[in-house]
Amino acid sequence: MKDPMTTTQTAASISLEGLAKTFGGQPAVAGLDLSLPPGAFLVLLGPSGCGKTTTLRMIAGLEDPTSGRIRFGDRVIADGGSGLSVPAERRGIGMVFQSYALWPHMTVRANVEWPLKVDGWSAADRRARVQEVLAMLGIDQLAGRHPAQLSGGQQQRVAIARTVAPRPKVLLFDEPLSNLDARLRVDTRAELVQVHLATGATSVYVTHDQIEALAMATHIAVLRGGRLEQFGTPDDLLQRPRTAFVAEFLGSPSAVLLEGEVRGGTLRSASLGGAALAGGLDAPEGTVLTAMYRPERLVLAAAEGEPAPEAGAEVTVLEATPSAGRFVVTVAAGAAGRFSVVAEQRIAVGAKRRLVLPPAPDALFDAAGDRWEPAG
Numbered sequence: 001m002k003d004p005m006t007t008t009q010t011a012a013s014i015s016l017e018g019l020a021k022t023f024g025g026q027p028a029v030a031g032l033d034l035s036l037p038p039g040a041f042l043v044l045l046g047p048s049g050c051g052k053t054t055t056l057r058m059i060a061g062l063e064d065p066t067s068g069r070i071r072f073g074d075r076v077i078a079d080g081g082s083g084l085s086v087p088a089e090r091r092g093i094g095m096v097f098q099s100y101a102l103w104p105h106m107t108v109r110a111n112v113e114w115p116l117k118v119d120g121w122s123a124a125d126r127r128a129r130v131q132e133v134l135a136m137l138g139i140d141q142l143a144g145r146h147p148a149q150l151s152g153g154q155q156q157r158v159a160i161a162r163t164v165a166p167r168p169k170v171l172l173f174d175e176p177l178s179n180l181d182a183r184l185r186v187d188t189r190a191e192l193v194q195v196h197l198a199t200g201a202t203s204v205y206v207t208h209d210q211i212e213a214l215a216m217a218t219h220i221a222v223l224r225g226g227r228l229e230q231f232g233t234p235d236d237l238l239q240r241p242r243t244a245f246v247a248e249f250l251g252s253p254s255a256v257l258l259e260g261e262v263r264g265g266t267l268r269s270a271s272l273g274g275a276a277l278a279g280g281l282d283a284p285e286g287t288v289l290t291a292m293y294r295p296e297r298l299v300l301a302a303a304e305g306e307p308a309p310e311a312g313a314e315v316t317v318l319e320a321t322p323s324a325g326r327f328v329v330t331v332a333a334g335a336a337g338r339f340s341v342v343a344e345q346r347i348a349v350g351a352k353r354r355l356v357l358p359p360a361p362d363a364l365f366d367a368a369g370d371r372w373e374p375a376g
């Protein structure tokens with residue numbers, strides 16, 4: 001075989017084409033199309049049951065598609081139509097799970113070396129590669145220990161070292177951080193991104209945590225009910241959400257959505273005392289639209305004085321949480337519900353404030369939740 005130490009790794013692009021999976025007649029994944037460039041870090045994001053894990057398992061070769069195809073580069077690795085499915089161990093993938101099983105009777109070095117032996121690497125190449133990945137993960141001083149002599153975090157690093165040692169072209173992660181406490185989660189997610197960059201692999205990562213997604217991804221696919229709601233860079237999704245679902249799912253705090261009805265070209269919110277949400281709209285009388293505002297664009301002004309109708313509705317402060325030198329303030333806005341805005345100052349719980357809206361919202365969505373653009 002070729003000398004793996006001198007083979008430069010070429011990351012694979014990944015394409016999903018009409019990818020679908022049905023369990024007992026129920027669609028779990030209902031036709032995904034996306035194309036990921038080599039070396040990208042894709043996060044599959046969405047609420048429980050939206051099809052993230054099923055998609056990852058199809059990429060891994062643990063599940064066969066009912067229809068549609070998966071390609072790594074030019075190579076079709078699974079095709080539901082023809083039944084083609086390259087076995088998992090021949091796809092050039094590495095998987096990092098939430099739980100990991102190290103061989104208890106083997107040292108750290110032997111655990112990491114094992115997949116290289118299976119792949120037929122020479123003894124000298126194995127030694128060099130094991131040293132390289134242990135150093136990459138900062139665990140080279142643990143090489144002679146057994147798993148029982150390691151902390152949970154150290155064991156996880158050994159498992160990651162073992163996964164990346166054979167130079168997989170594609171790395172797959174299934175909620176690998178969900179068992180860790182908050183602090184370790186942040187540290188480990190930064191390390192996983194470093195591992196991704198150091199290996200040059202194309203990575204696919206499943207989570208329902210949008211903060212994790214925004215922190216790690218080069219690309220995010222938001223799934224909902226087995227369908228692709230939106231695919232793009234984190235900035236695309238934050239700045240140009242295609243649906244109200246994406247707008248509400250992403251961002252910390254998430255975007256504020258306020259519903260209104262068009263009267264004489266102006267969108268007004270009945271639940272905010274008739275406040276104008278957007279003006280100059282070329283939409284039929286009575287059209288229902290939802291206005292989206294990024295939370296930092298809404299202002300909570302002092303509540304005293306005559307309430308002018310355009311000054312917005314009165315809201316009550318429920319909570320103020322410090323965040324990076326500012327405060328995330330959650331308010332109750334009567335029939336408009338609860339939402340969070342970003343304020344410069346702490347505001348006492350129970351205080352009344354007047355909600356001041358910017359002249360125009362960041363986006364408008366129609367009654368179906370899709371982005372609404374004025375006709376023409």
Ligand SMILES: Nc1ncnc2c1ncn2[C@@H]1O[C@H](COP(=O)(O)OP(=O)(O)OP(=O)(O)O)[C@@H](O)[C@H]1O
Nearest residue numbers: 023027028046047048049050051052053054055208
């Ligand atoms: N082996 C299976 N047999 C039957 N139904 C399944 C199977 N695996 C998944 N499903 C169903 O397919 C749908 C998608 O499941 P999947 O695990 O992909 O979702 P998920 O987004 O990963 O959810 P979670 O975040 O809760 O893990 C769910 O309705 C689930 O019940």
